[in-house]
Amino acid sequence: MDAKDILGLPKTPLAITQEKKTRPQRDSQRKPDGIAREVYALTGGLAPLMPSIDASELKRRPPSSEKITWQWLPFPRSALKDNLQLYHWVRVVNGVPPAGDYSFAKYNKSVEVIRYTDEEYEKYLSDPAWTKEETDRLFDLCEQFDLRFIIIADRLLTLRTVEELKDRYYSVSRAILSSRASSSGEVAGHPLVKEPYNVSQETERKRALSMVLSQTRHQERKDAEVLAEAKRITESRMAARVAEEPNLPVTLDICPESTERDIVLGDTISPPNVQVPSAAVASSTTMMADNTSTLASLRMLWVHLRTYALEQMVQAASSSAGLRTIKRVEQALQDLGVDLKPKVPTKAVCAEHLELRKEILTLLNLQKQLQYKEAEGSSFHDSSYVDMPVTPKDRTFVPDTISFGGDRLGKREQKRKGPGRASETPSSPAHKRPRKLKASDL
Amino acid sequence: MINSSSSKKHGTDQQEISGPTAKSQRAQMGKPEESENKKRLKDVEISVPIVFGNAAFWLGKKASDYQSHKWTVYVRGATNEDLSVVVKRAVFQLHSSFNNPTRVVESAPFELSESGWGEFEIAITLYFHSDVCEKPLNLFHHLKLYPEDESGPMSTKKPVVVEFYDEIVFTEPSESFLARVQNHPAVTFPRLPAGFTLPPPDESKRNRGDTKDHPLSQWFLNFSEADELLQLAAARQQVQAHIAKLRRQISMIDGQNQQLKPPSDQ
Numbered sequence: 001m002d003a004k005d006i007l008g009l010p011k012t013p014l015a016i017t018q019e020k021k022t023r024p025q026r027d028s029q030r031k032p033d034g035i036a037r038e039v040y041a042l043t044g045g046l047a048p049l050m051p052s053i054d055a056s057e058l059k060r061r062p063p064s065s066e067k068i069t070w071q072w073l074p075f076p077r078s079a080l081k082d083n084l085q086l087y088h089w090v091r092v093v094n095g096v097p098p099a100g101d102y103s104f105a106k107y108n109k110s111v112e113v114i115r116y117t118d119e120e121y122e123k124y125l126s127d128p129a130w131t132k133e134e135t136d137r138l139f140d141l142c143e144q145f146d147l148r149f150i151i152i153a154d155r156l157l158t159l160r161t162v163e164e165l166k167d168r169y170y171s172v173s174r175a176i177l178s179s180r181a182s183s184s185g186e187v188a189g190h191p192l193v194k195e196p197y198n199v200s201q202e203t204e205r206k207r208a209l210s211m212v213l214s215q216t217r218h219q220e221r222k223d224a225e226v227l228a229e230a231k232r233i234t235e236s237r238m239a240a241r242v243a244e245e246p247n248l249p250v251t252l253d254i255c256p257e258s259t260e261r262d263i264v265l266g267d268t269i270s271p272p273n274v275q276v277p278s279a280a281v282a283s284s285t286t287m288m289a290d291n292t293s294t295l296a297s298l299r300m301l302w303v304h305l306r307t308y309a310l311e312q313m314v315q316a317a318s319s320s321a322g323l324r325t326i327k328r329v330e331q332a333l334q335d336l337g338v339d340l341k342p343k344v345p346t347k348a349v350c351a352e353h354l355e356l357r358k359e360i361l362t363l364l365n366l367q368k369q370l371q372y373k374e375a376e377g378s379s380f381h382d383s384s385y386v387d388m389p390v391t392p393k394d395r396t397f398v399p400d401t402i403s404f405g406g407d408r409l410g411k412r413e414q415k416r417k418g419p420g421r422a423s424e425t426p427s428s429p430a431h432k433r434p435r436k437l438k439a440s441d442l
Numbered sequence: 443m444i445n446s447s448s449s450k451k452h453g454t455d456q457q458e459i460s461g462p463t464a465k466s467q468r469a470q471m472g473k474p475e476e477s478e479n480k481k482r483l484k485d486v487e488i489s490v491p492i493v494f495g496n497a498a499f500w501l502g503k504k505a506s507d508y509q510s511h512k513w514t515v516y517v518r519g520a521t522n523e524d525l526s527v528v529v530k531r532a533v534f535q536l537h538s539s540f541n542n543p544t545r546v547v548e549s550a551p552f553e554l555s556e557s558g559w560g561e562f563e564i565a566i567t568l569y570f571h572s573d574v575c576e577k578p579l580n581l582f583h584h585l586k587l588y589p590e591d592e593s594g595p596m597s598t599k600k601p602v603v604v605e606f607y608d609e610i611v612f613t614e615p616s617e618s619f620l621a622r623v624q625n626h627p628a629v630t631f632p633r634l635p636a637g638f639t640l641p642p643p644d645e646s647k648r649n650r651g652d653t654k655d656h657p658l659s660q661w662f663l664n665f666s667e668a669d670e671l672l673q674l675a676a677a678r679q680q681v682q683a684h685i686a687k688l689r690r691q692i693s694m695i696d697g698q699n700q701q702l703k704p705p706s707d708q
Binding site for chain 2: 298299302304305306307309332333336337338342343344349352353356359363366367369370373376380
């Protein structure tokens with residue numbers, strides 16, 4: 001009830017406050033006896049699946065044969081070595097206080113810290129960085145504070161890092177152990193000997209951990225992007241290397257610094273592109289990403305021919321397209337009167353050529369989209385073939401592709417009567433819904 | 443060779459460089475050549491437009507079974523400028539039936555003349571000066587002796603010429619390279635990053651390695667990027683207009699479909 005009040009939730013129908021005495025409940029909902037309604041309402045007002053407390057237990061009075069009193073008694077503290085006497089309430093049955101030690105005393109465990117003698121110190125344990133007094137003090141503190149090194153580091157008057165303390169403690173313990181053991185085999189299983197403490201590793205680990213912890217969100221995002229870009233670059237480079245012709249003797253010098261450099265290059269170029277979210281641009285961003293990785297791999301070759309560079313970029317741009325689409329692009333280029341490989345491949349010409357290819361790809365995708373949409377529309381019209389609303393104008397280029405598309409649509413319509421044939425061209429996210437409709441139509 | 447003389451002269455030039463050039467650069471250039479080469483400019487690329495191919499003359503009456511044509515395979519600057527500013531030597535790998543099929547040409551013009559009867563692929567390897575690029579570049583050219591039009595008469599006067607235009611792209615050129623080729627007509631100099639200055643080039647040595655007065659120059663083909671650009675621009679315009687139209691259609695059909703769509707499908 002109070003909890004609901006605090007939370008601002010609507011109160012239970014009966015909003016009268018009551019004491020914590022049992023009362024016959026008046027609520028329509030079933031509640032067990034023996035528990036106050038308000039208390040019960042704290043649990044949410046519904047019976048739990050498994051009663052956590054047997055309700056009848058709550059009502060039960062202690063067996064009247066026993067006489068229960070509560071007394072304020074001292075309790076034995078075996079864990080304490082001093083004379084501090086503490087008191088607490090004790091449930092006394094029939095005048096007999098509970099026997100035995102304080103029930104929590106058994107939890108007073110401590111770490112077994114090995115102490116060395118002075119001779120042992122001189123023989124095995126002297127270290128230039130540590131005086132004997134300091135080592136002694138360290139061990140005292142270790143025992144006192146159960147190897148809680150952070151506290152020990154605070155207590156030791158000399159300034160030492162936690163790693164240094166750990167290092168000293170563990171190396172000393174190891175030395176003593178191995179010296180005291182009669183044979184090395186005996187202690188080989190002991191954890192101190194088996195896994196020595198590695199100071200440098202620990203320091204490094206902690207440093208890295210704190211760095212990661214203190215990263216701002218911005219840094220985190222950047223790291224994720226860089227890693228993704230690196231992955232993409234290495235993947236594309238693997239593909240490029242596999243695809244590379246054997247008669248080009250130019251060897252790719254892949255060394256860590258150059259990979260980093262590529263990552264840096266890729267990083268500076270790609271983040272603005274990667275963050276553009278719209279679906280229409282999605283395909284071009286993947287193309288851009290391919291482009292940057294191709295650029296990066298081209299940069300690796302100190303010298304190359306521009307025709308080679310263009311080839312690579314064309315390949316990268318059409319990597320997402322199937323063979324059929326590539327053929328259609330080339331067909332379109334020919335229809336437009338453009339050479340598939342430019343005759344004068346200057347920088348400007350190559351750039352224009354690449355852009356043209358990309359635009360043709362976009363065009364083909366749009367045509368496909370249009371076809372699907374029209375198929376969708378005609379499916380709503382219930383199998384009547386919808387005329388394409390396009391009247392081809394007088395252009396050399398347009399009629400070819402439009403009529404080409406129209407024919408295929410016709411074929412598709414007829415084929416829909418029979419078992420559906422899934423389109424061979426790769427699907428883009430925009431097409432997934434129309435496709436599903438088609439399948440369900442059949 | 444040409445390169446060593448130019449570098450020596452470059453050294454003497456450095457002492458004569460007056461105030462304007464940045465002090466740090468001068469200090470850098472004063473160091474030995476190896477450290478000069480190490481300073482490379484990222485995100486800068488320099489390109490050398492070249493044309494390579496062959497010209498083949500039919501020998502006519504003097505032709506024999508094995509020597510029907512006299513041909514020359516070459517690599518030249520696209521505007522007939524001297525390529526030896528970047529190219530140290532060119533190695534032409536001929537068909538194994540030739541004597542000494544590996545022919546090395548150490549100076550401009552980088553060409554090779556031979557006589558024969560067969561068409562085959564020639565591998566041309568260009569080696570560059572050490573401050574330009576340490577890796578060689580390979581070109582492949584299919585030697586063409588017979589004209590396209592097979593039925594036409596073969597003339598001894600007019601050669602069969604096949605040429606290809608291409609550009610050698612150097613990524614991350616070294617400073618010394620850039621300095622050396624600053625005003626050279628054979629090279630397409632890139633835009634340097636802002637505020638970057640180079641010492642003036644060595645004007646003194648000017649070898650006549652260009653192909654402007656080459657005997658074959660009358661047959662050289664012209665490569666104009668302007669035509670190609672125009673063609674591409676026109677094509678792009680068409681495609682873009684078409685794209686716009688399709689987009690309109692799609693949005694129209696989308697609108698129609700929205701009205702037709704049964705509500706459960708939403």
